[in-house]
Amino acid sequence: MGETPHRSADAGTGGIRVASSGQQRPAGASARVAESPVSTRTPGGDGLGGGGGLPRARAFGAERAFRGLTLAAGTAVLVIIAAIAVFLIAKAVPALGANTENFWTYEGWSPNDTAPKFGIGTLAFGTVLSSALALLIAVPVALGIALYLSHYAPRRLGTALGFLIDLLAAVPSVVFGLWGRDIFVNPVRDFSAWLNQYFGWIPIFGGDGPFGKSIMLGSLVLAIMVLPIITSLSREVFLQTPTANEEAALALGATRWEMIRTAVLPYGRPGIIAAVMLGLGRALGETIALAMTLGITFGISFNLIENGGNTIAANIANAFGEANDTGRGALIASGLVLFTITLIVNITARAIIYRRREFTESAA
Amino acid sequence: MTTTIANHRTRPPAQPATLRARRLPRYAPPAIALAALLVAAAVVYGTGIGGPVLVVVVAALLYLAGLFAASNAVEGRRSARNRTWSALIHSAFVLAVLPLASVVWTLVSKGVERLDGDFFNTSMNNIGARDPNGGAYHAIVGTLEQVGIAALITVPLGILCAIYVVEYGRGRFAFAIRFFVDVMTGIPSIVSGLFVLAFWVLVVSPVFNDGRPGFSGFAAALALSVLMLPTVVRSTEEMLRLVPAPLREGAYALGVPKWKTILRVVLPTALPGIVTGVMLAVARAAGETAPVLLVAGGGAAINFNPFENNQSSLALFVYQQAGDASKYAPARAWTAALTLVALVLILTVAAKLLARRNRLGR
Numbered sequence: 155m156g157e158t159p160h161r162s163a164d165a166g167t168g169g170i171r172v173a174s175s176g177q178q179r180p181a182g183a184s185a186r187v188a189e190s191p192v193s194t195r196t197p198g199g200d201g202l203g204g205g206g207g208l209p210r211a212r213a214f215g216a217e218r219a220f221r222g223l224t225l226a227a228g229t230a231v232l233v234i235i236a237a238i239a240v241f242l243i244a245k246a247v248p249a250l251g252a253n254t255e256n257f258w259t260y261e262g263w264s265p266n267d268t269a270p271k272f273g274i275g276t277l278a279f280g281t282v283l284s285s286a287l288a289l290l291i292a293v294p295v296a297l298g299i300a301l302y303l304s305h306y307a308p309r310r311l312g313t314a315l316g317f318l319i320d321l322l323a324a325v326p327s328v329v330f331g332l333w334g335r336d337i338f339v340n341p342v343r344d345f346s347a348w349l350n351q352y353f354g355w356i357p358i359f360g361g362d363g364p365f366g367k368s369i370m371l372g373s374l375v376l377a378i379m380v381l382p383i384i385t386s387l388s389r390e391v392f393l394q395t396p397t398a399n400e401e402a403a404l405a406l407g408a409t410r411w412e413m414i415r416t417a418v419l420p421y422g423r424p425g426i427i428a429a430v431m432l433g434l435g436r437a438l439g440e441t442i443a444l445a446m447t448l449g450i451t452f453g454i455s456f457n458l459i460e461n462g463g464n465t466i467a468a469n470i471a472n473a474f475g476e477a478n479d480t481g482r483g484a485l486i487a488s489g490l491v492l493f494t495i496t497l498i499v500n501i502t503a504r505a506i507i508y509r510r511r512e513f514t515e516s517a518a
Numbered sequence: 519m520t521t522t523i524a525n526h527r528t529r530p531p532a533q534p535a536t537l538r539a540r541r542l543p544r545y546a547p548p549a550i551a552l553a554a555l556l557v558a559a560a561v562v563y564g565t566g567i568g569g570p571v572l573v574v575v576v577a578a579l580l581y582l583a584g585l586f587a588a589s590n591a592v593e594g595r596r597s598a599r600n601r602t603w604s605a606l607i608h609s610a611f612v613l614a615v616l617p618l619a620s621v622v623w624t625l626v627s628k629g630v631e632r633l634d635g636d637f638f639n640t641s642m643n644n645i646g647a648r649d650p651n652g653g654a655y656h657a658i659v660g661t662l663e664q665v666g667i668a669a670l671i672t673v674p675l676g677i678l679c680a681i682y683v684v685e686y687g688r689g690r691f692a693f694a695i696r697f698f699v700d701v702m703t704g705i706p707s708i709v710s711g712l713f714v715l716a717f718w719v720l721v722v723s724p725v726f727n728d729g730r731p732g733f734s735g736f737a738a739a740l741a742l743s744v745l746m747l748p749t750v751v752r753s754t755e756e757m758l759r760l761v762p763a764p765l766r767e768g769a770y771a772l773g774v775p776k777w778k779t780i781l782r783v784v785l786p787t788a789l790p791g792i793v794t795g796v797m798l799a800v801a802r803a804a805g806e807t808a809p810v811l812l813v814a815g816g817g818a819a820i821n822f823n824p825f826e827n828n829q830s831s832l833a834l835f836v837y838q839q840a841g842d843a844s845k846y847a848p849a850r851a852w853t854a855a856l857t858l859v860a861l862v863l864i865l866t867v868a869a870k871l872l873a874r875r876n877r878l879g880r
Contacts, residue, residue: 216775216777216778217775217776217777220777220780220781221686221777223678224678224679224681224682224685224686225682225686226678227674227675227676227678227679227681227682228678228679228682228683228687228691228692228695229695230675230679231679231695231698231699231702231747231748231751232694232695232698234702234744234747235698235701235702237713237717238705238709238710238713238744241713241716241717241721242709242712242713242716244716245716245720294610295610295613295614296614297610298606298607298609298610298611298614299607299610299611299614301607302607302608302610302611303611306604306607306608317870320866320870321863321866321867322618322621324798324801324802324805324862324863324866325621325805325859325862325863326804326805326806326807326833326858326859326862327805327807328805328807328833328836328837328840328855328858329621329625329805329836329855329858329859330621331837331840332836332840332851332852332855333620333621333624333625335840336624336840336848337620337624338617338620348568348572352567378614378617378618378621381614381618382618385614409596409597409599409600410600410604411599411600411603411604412596412599412600414603431704432703432704435703435704435706436704438706439704439705439706439707439708439709440706441706441707441708441807441808442807442808442811442833442837445837446837446840446841467706467708467808470708470712470808470812471708471807471808471811474811474812482715482720485712486712486715486716489708489709489712492706492708492709493705493706493709496704496705496706496709497701497704499704500700500701500703500704501701503704504697504700504701508697
């Protein structure tokens with residue numbers, strides 16, 4: 155490679171120079187590929203033998219085109235996220251301008267009136283309350299099942315049941331909603347009446363009915379829905395605990411629980427956080443199951459067992475049918491709030507996971 | 519950890535004659551369970567505050583307390599903790615299996631009621647509240663078309679995006695794309711529905727539709743692709759990273775350009791994994807109700823054209839029948855739910871089996 159290059163090196167896409175004299179081919183894609191300093195010397199310019207089989211100038215175009223194509227596809231993701239925000243804002247602003255009440259504090263949703271009145275407060279409250287309750291119920295149980303499947307059950311049984319749990323994670327939410335509305339509501343109604351009879355003095359179990367289609371039913375259905383997701387993700391993380399760590403703990407005389415507490419749980423913590431956050435994301439955005447199981451009322455109340463409760467997503471599904479222009483804009487505005495909430499939750503979760511880079515591949 | 523072990527060591531052995539620690543006899547846990555059950559029954563029925571369910575709950579709590587106390591007395595605190603946590607973990611499993619089993623059982627037992635040829639061959643067109651027949655043909659057509667179009671959009675876009683992230687992307691920009699793909703995974707389905715409503719139905723579709731916004735199956739497909747895209751990108755990305763570097767280097771050494779290496783060597787190697795990811799994404803998209811409700815509108819008649827007029831989908835059909843006042847509607851809803859679950863599960867099982875045969879492994 156001692157010859158004087160007959161063309162400038164920047165003719166290519168930054169690869170090494172093709173230095174053979176008489177070569178009419180640019181240091182394009184093919185040369186760039188071979189990033190190790192391999193000489194691409196060829197016996198002649200006629201494309202015979204050795205590197206002469208390398209693609210000609212056309213390859214330069216193909217490489218660039220393909221690269222550009224993938225870049226465009228990658229950019230599309232950013233464009234879509236930006237477009238979601240832009241279009242939701244664009245459609246929400248007119249409706250927000252027409253709103254005659256305070257969007258943040260007004261308790262009610264009648265955007266189709268001549269003087270539109272709607273507020274996000276109750277809906278956001280219901281969304282956060284039902285999701286928080288669902289996670290409160292689901293997370294300990296899900297971690298318990300995940301530990302059972304990974305460390306307590308016989309290996310074959312654990313694998314089979316894990317497969318089953320994965321399948322349950324794929325069951326559509328409308329099915330859970332239907333089940334909650336037709337079947338599960340009965341035991342929950344009985345349980346609510348029982349709670350009300352004996353624990354009615356606690357405000358969250360107070361009221362005088364009717365019971366059933368309540369925040370409790372919604373949260374329980376939601377919990378049952380996110381359970382398989384959290385379970386299958388955290389089971390995978392628990393299974394990846396280095397065997398050496400587990401055996402070391404056991405060899406030091408730890409009981410099985412001590413082994414789990416000292417070896418499995420610390421290792422799996424980022425994965426657990428990721429799983430819980432994904433569950434939270436699904437719970438916050440869950441639409442149909444809640445639209446079918448909640449009592450749909452407007453008003454901020456901590457009462458868990460009386461008919462009532464509403465969430466942003468459920469309200470969109472329920473109110474969309476009779477919405478006029480302003481009504482649609484109002485629903486889009488509420489969707490924008492939901493989008494913002496989930497975006498914040500997700501970015502926080504990802505930031506937590508990304509801080510522990512070594513887990514990103516496996517846990518998320 | 520270290521302190522507990524130290525405590526354990528310093529405790530004088532109870533039976534110097536043997537090296538074994540004292541253990542609860544094998545019959546102790548069942549005996550405690552039986553006692554707990556009896557006490558619980560006596561308390562609950564004696565005070566009349568509940569039925570058999572409460573008995574079981576109280577018995578479970580008593581069992582946990584009794585087990586801890588007995589084990590603490592005989593075997594020591596560490597073993598007692600171990601036994602209690604073990605019991606808790608087993609009961610968490612039982613607790614979760616009950617509702618999930620109930621879902622499956624109800625689905626099957628109620629779903630077979632209308633599982634006949636009529637259900638799969640007719641639509642809901644001209645089916646009134648008093649008609650017991652009617653079916654989901656139009657909904658099945660809708661689901662297949664919407665999911666198919668969504669896959670056609672998502673698969674090339676997602677794979678190219680993953681290729682950029684894995685093969686070409688460097689620095690902040692590629693990191694931003696990775697990050698936002700992850701963030702996009704968490705976008706609620708209703709928000710993607712609203713996005714397509716605001717973007718396609720209200721802004722773009724009037725152009726083709728004489729100035730009137732129109733629902734269509736294609737709009738639903740767009741909303742579904744927003745949901746599918748991150749799943750496809752993530753799984754493809756993971757698979758591309760698993761392709762061994764020597765394969766790529768071998769191709770480079772033979773002088774194959776990078777783009778051809780990716781298309782001819784890397785992608786075929788990763789293909790089974792990518793197909794698995796796509797199938798899982800399709801399965802998830804097929805079950806989505808909210809976006810279809812917002813942008814396809816639903817409808818009772820068969821509509822093969824995804825670009826014009828309302829279309830239904832299986833999930834939306836379930837939702838609409840569940841809200842219907844007709845006494846025949848619930849049976850239709852359950853059968854449609856069973857069909858939907860069968861479709862989704864077949865896809866998922868096939869994807870998982872394919873993943874298991876994948877040479878790259880996980």
